[in-house]
Amino acid sequence: MSTGTSINLKVEKTKNSKLSQIDFNNLPFGQTFSDHMFVCDYKDGKWQTPQIIPYQNISLDPAAKIFHYGQSVFEGMKAYKDDQDQIWLFRPLENQKRINISSERLAMPAFPKNYFMEGLETLLKIDKEWIPQTPGSSLYIRPFIFATGVGFHASPADEYKFIIACAPSGPYFSGNVKVLIEEKYSRSANGGVGFAKAGGNYAGQFYPTELAVKKGYHQVIWTDDNTHEYIEEAGAMNIFVRIGDTLITSPTSDRILDGVTRKSILDIAKDENIPVEVRKFTVTELVEASKNGTLKEMFGAGTAAVVSPISLFGHKGENYELPEIENSYASRFKKRITDIQYNRAEDKFGWRYLVK
Missing domain, CATH: 3.20.10.10 (D-amino Acid Aminotransferase, subunit A, domain 2)
Structure with a gap:
């Protein structure tokens, strides 16, 4: 199916939700992952049709340049849910801008703002029940981009993958x-x-x-x-x-x-x-x-x-x-x-x- 977003986002929902297995009162940081992830590939000089798919493993060629030359950048964000069941983000456009600043420094293509924001918002609405409401907890959001293009020559890749994955998480540090x-x-x-x-x-x-x-x-x-x-x-x-x-x-x-x-x-x-x-x-x-x-x-x-x-x-x-x-x-x-x-x-x- 596709959504009503302006980016023609394709959505495939999971048939086997893991939500019932999660203890939201005892969440480690960044070790449990929500049902879905946002994915978009870059090839032939442009970003392709974005998708939301069930959270899953990815397959890469051993010669993918991420393994050899480290072209990879990421962001860290959180989603919060208030007592009215509304979903909130904190300054998300700052993260959207910064991931492109990081990408430019590593000779990677910028990710479009509308893909980032509409993809993220749709993902959060689909996985809304994964946003914890226990004190100090939130849904940690990890947008990242890495090189999937292949070759042992030391040069920028010609293909990349952008992913947003989410992890319901408790506090990062406890104590001083x-x-x-x-x-x-x-x-x-x-x-x-x-x-x-x-x-x-x-x-x-x-x-x-x-x-x-x-x-x-x-x-x-x-x-x-x-x-x-x-x-x-x-x-x-x-x-x-x-x-x-x-x-x-x-x-x-x-x-x-x-x-x-x-x-x-x-x-x-x-x-x-x-x-x-x-x-x-x-x-x-x-x-x-x-x-x-x-x-x-x-x-x-x-x-x-x-x-x-x-x-x-x-x-x-x-x-x-x-x-x-x-x-x-x-x-x-x-x-x-x-x-x-x-x-x-x-x-x-x-x-x-x-x-x-």
């Missing part, structure tokens, strides 16, 4: 996070692909993170590739610190992802008259602020966790604990954002997007 400031390995470099949500960026993080975990930490704080003196990101998230009453975060660059949650926090801080500095800041500044008592908070910010408070950071064999404070910036930002996402509060910024 202990981090280690990285002094050897780098996440990205000037002129590189650090600003893109490319799969290889994350693959390169796993080994240094494993080393940190063996030392008793949860995540790595990434520093600049040249001096390892400037703070850049927290694991797979943007990072914020609070020194005194001032909120500080690194500027975006070739090396740092332009996070949707990051931008939202900056707008909320401005709305609440919180002093903000978007500037480079050093490990030395962080350590000194911890020692003199002016370092009040550190937290990561991203789609999966929203806001993830950091309770301790390690550097050069020493650990520095963060104080526990009431009415923290982290808790305020998380509540403000999630109240908008779940349609519990006014959205003065126009971020909430109703799936009709």
